[in-house]
Amino acid sequence: MKYQLQHTDPKSNARAGLLHTDHGVIETPIFMPVGTLGSVKGVQLRDLIEQVSAQIILGNTYHLYLRPGLEVLKAAGGLHKFNGFDKPMLTDSGGFQVFSLTGIRKLTEEGCEFRSHIDGSKHIFTPEKVMDIERVIGADIMMAFDECPPGTASYQYAKESMGLTHRWLDRCFKRFNETEPLYGYNQSLFPIVQGCVYPDLRRQSAEFIASKEADGNAIGGLAVGEPAEKMYEMIEVVNEILPGDKPRYLMGVGTPVNILEGIERGVDMFDCVMPTRNGRNGMLFTKDGIINMRNKKWELDFSPIEADGACELDRTYTKAYLRHLFHAKELLAGQIASIHNLAFYLWLAQEARQHIIAGDFASWKAQMVPRLSTRL
């Protein structure tokens, strides 16, 4: 994998680049749709490519390990073959599940003992095991196994957690380097910066992560309960240290505004469940603001979902019709909203990229931010 820096914004740390993988080139900044179980919820492959223009999607180690399981994935020849998406993919390690499954998991130095949320069965994830699983899944980018503490964690907890994540990272790299890809193309391992909202911890973590000289680096443990300003501050602290000749991935973020703020601070890759989950729940993101599609005000609005929207389907359906679908609990509602939101997120990243290349990112961003947060 190779990152090629193309342009740097003169007034900020925003940058445009190309990330070359064995499954194709990714234009950065990029938004990566989340497909936890190997499927971007509600979006079929054809729409993912033609309407959304997805360049890379995510899968999740924990979820895919539980279902369909390693036997099936191995027999399929990896996740690309299994789900038919032949562009780049990235797998999250299950570190986020360590965070979100609090209560049915136990953390130790060795790893994390989970109870399956599906059947309650007991499983242990160690850094070594996670690497082995990610090899079987076969994503182009594998994420290190980390602990993601909440944004409200105490300094002491954050410090200990960071230490554990770093020790796990050494074990991840050791195993990663001892093993080979299973399907004939390369895989890269991205380490993850932690440190919660504490600048000195973030710096320390970024130094440690940078020392690994990985193909790309991730910033984790943000947008998990801390104020947005703290998040931006942490991104700045960390990006001063993470190498500029490697892509930077801000994990799990975020709102359209979060993404522009991240890009401005030098982030290249983003992922988030918001466009799909919130879409399924009736929220639409547009360049003019946020729409709660269930609201009564759209009942008789027969204008297109978004007249100048990023995908065909924005002009195919009207707001009144989409509102009707949500009220009738039609499956199609969530599908349309998911495709629309993803197409919008991809458009936003691509637009940011164009403005970075054109050299007017800062002014474009300044006029977009208030628009994007408007409640329609």
Add this chain to the structure above:
RNA sequence: GGGCGAAUUCCAGAGCGGCCAAAUGGGGCAGACUGUAAAUCUGCUGUCUUUCGACUUCGGAGGUUCGAAUCCUUCUUCGCCCA
């Protein structure tokens, strides 16, 4: 023509003398959602009031009672059964 049963807040449907503005579900209205245990969850849903609270409701009318959605009389409507 005779007999029996039922009518409850937008709908369905509990309640059967005070703890009832009235369970529960649906519908409606609004909100939340950030590396997906989520096509999920939360709140409100008689009127007025910021709150406390006040007021008007349980087919219509009239009664019994300190007190009625709940008991009685009658009327209306709708079911079912017998002619």
